[in-house]
Amino acid sequence: xxxxxxxxxxxxxxxxxxxxxxxxxxxxxxxxxxxxxxxxxxxxxxxxxxxxxxxxxxxxxxxxxxxxxxxxxxxxxxxxxxxxxxxxxxxxxxxxxxxxxxxxxxxxxxxxxxxxxxxxxxxxxxxxxxxxxxxxxxxxxxxxxxxxxxxxxxxxxxxxxxxxxxxxxxxxxxxxxxxxxxxxxxxxxxxxxxxxxxxxxxxxxxxxxxxxxxxxxxxxxxxxxxxxxxxxxxxxxxxxxxxxxxxxxxxxxxxxxxxxxxxxxxxxxxxxxxxxxxxxxxxxxxxxxxxxxxxxxxx
Amino acid sequence: xxxxxxxxxxxxxxxxxxxxxxxxxxxxxxxxxxxxxxxxxxxxxxxxxxxxxxxxxxxxxxxxxxxxxxxxxxxxxxxxxxxxxxxxxxxxxxxxxxxxxxxxxxxxxxxxxxxxxxxxxxxxxxxxxxxxxxxxxxxxxxxxxxxxxxxxxxxxxxxxxxxxxxxxxxxxxxxxxxxxxxxxxxxxxxxxxxxxxxxxxxxxxxxxxxxxxxxxxxxxxxxxxxxxxxxxxxxxxxx
Numbered sequence: 031x032x033x034x035x036x037x038x039x040x041x042x043x044x045x046x047x048x049x050x051x052x053x054x055x056x057x058x059x060x061x062x063x064x065x066x067x068x069x070x071x072x073x074x075x076x077x078x079x080x081x082x083x084x085x086x087x088x089x090x091x092x093x094x095x096x097x098x099x100x101x102x103x104x105x106x107x108x109x110x111x112x113x114x115x116x117x118x119x120x121x122x123x124x125x126x127x128x129x130x131x132x133x134x135x136x137x138x139x140x141x142x143x144x145x146x147x148x149x150x151x152x153x154x155x156x157x158x159x160x161x162x163x164x165x166x167x168x169x170x171x172x173x174x175x176x177x178x179x180x181x182x183x184x185x186x187x188x189x190x191x192x193x194x195x196x197x198x199x200x201x202x203x204x205x206x207x208x209x210x211x212x213x214x215x216x217x218x219x220x221x222x223x224x225x226x227x228x229x230x231x232x233x234x235x236x237x238x239x240x241x242x243x244x245x246x247x248x249x250x251x252x253x254x255x256x257x258x259x260x261x262x263x264x265x266x267x268x269x270x271x272x273x274x275x276x277x278x279x280x281x282x283x284x285x286x287x288x289x290x291x292x293x294x295x296x297x298x299x300x301x302x303x304x305x306x307x308x309x310x311x312x313x314x315x316x317x318x319x320x321x322x323x324x325x326x327x328x329x
Numbered sequence: 330x331x332x333x334x335x336x337x338x339x340x341x342x343x344x345x346x347x348x349x350x351x352x353x354x355x356x357x358x359x360x361x362x363x364x365x366x367x368x369x370x371x372x373x374x375x376x377x378x379x380x381x382x383x384x385x386x387x388x389x390x391x392x393x394x395x396x397x398x399x400x401x402x403x404x405x406x407x408x409x410x411x412x413x414x415x416x417x418x419x420x421x422x423x424x425x426x427x428x429x430x431x432x433x434x435x436x437x438x439x440x441x442x443x444x445x446x447x448x449x450x451x452x453x454x455x456x457x458x459x460x461x462x463x464x465x466x467x468x469x470x471x472x473x474x475x476x477x478x479x480x481x482x483x484x485x486x487x488x489x490x491x492x493x494x495x496x497x498x499x500x501x502x503x504x505x506x507x508x509x510x511x512x513x514x515x516x517x518x519x520x521x522x523x524x525x526x527x528x529x530x531x532x533x534x535x536x537x538x539x540x541x542x543x544x545x546x547x548x549x550x551x552x553x554x555x556x557x558x559x560x561x562x563x564x565x566x567x568x
Contacts, residue, residue: 201427205417205427206408208384208406212384261422262417
């Protein structure tokens, strides 16, 4: 209770970190819903890695003297680097998946390991960015300025708003592409817009909480929600609620036990997933028994 | 009686990529007709249907959808149910509501009237009670009736159905086809039904298009689905 009181105090020193955690917990599952439904989970692993590689590259440009080292603009530069790497990759990968041929998992796996390897190489050759980047990769959310928070909130707010406003178009082109074509929808445009939003959300999340935590929030809350949702509204609401509540609870636990916030969040999400799976299996067993007791014919 | 065509195909070539499945299709469908599109697996039934729907580009020739009251006819499409991924937690009502996307602009809310119309369409196909149920958990026949309701909810002038009775039992086939017959009688849309089920086409369609080894035959069911004609087409001994 004491920890909760401290975290909820308006003068709490790490309040911006709490807000960032909540924003990631709220928005990443919403984006993750589409990755899960379109069976692009592997993309959810590869893209945060690409994004962090973009951040490492931007820090390296500063270290190599190609762009000036401005401490106050570091976050904005890192976001640009992350976005410049993530958006073309997501568009290219989705295009290759759409056209088929070859192994999609193989391509994503290659992107993942190459991005990881490049991040490390850029990191070890860059004394300027090493500390900040290591914190990011570990999922530390400690020093968040008001400007960083505002940028993150604006980006996530935009992503959420566009996903909400065009939800029926995104759902139609994702679920039944052929139907969308017969209804004269511009499928390529809606696909591109959706991937742009996914890319933006991932870029910003990686910058805030690192690739591991981003992937955790992209994947686990939608998987939990998928077990219980009876329609798309429930799916999005449950995923976002699980993400937000876990982010808050994870922050409190990490603060209380002096753990890094990101990994604590992911472990907590894993525990919730395990518990939800048990409940879901139990409910399924009960339903099967009831159905065998009172069978009904369906046509 | 003057007949108005709704669809004219002139030397139409269809296929995937560079692979031509049907090299030269010439036919016309009259408004309000009920036509069965028959053929063995791989004969090009679904390819032809997808070309007419604009999903696949024609590889040659052309097809014309004749305007109706000064506008292009609205196409209602019922895909094969296996083509829809069961991972989506969509209720049957949400599936039918998708049809409203053709009339409701991007970003606009779906009105109460559209929702009510979606419920009516579900009722017309005998699937009203399925509205809140998860589509992925329905039986084959139930799914087909929901998909038919969705096709109907596009307010179509021309209904194109891809194997609506494939993989479902005789009882469910009858329920689906009777619903289609009732809808056709009530609304008078042109219907093009893809099937490899000869008995179903014979019972419900008035005309038939038969695809066989790249050839296309078009005629009345009574003329084309006779024993002699089928023997000749399939080169089979039915005795």
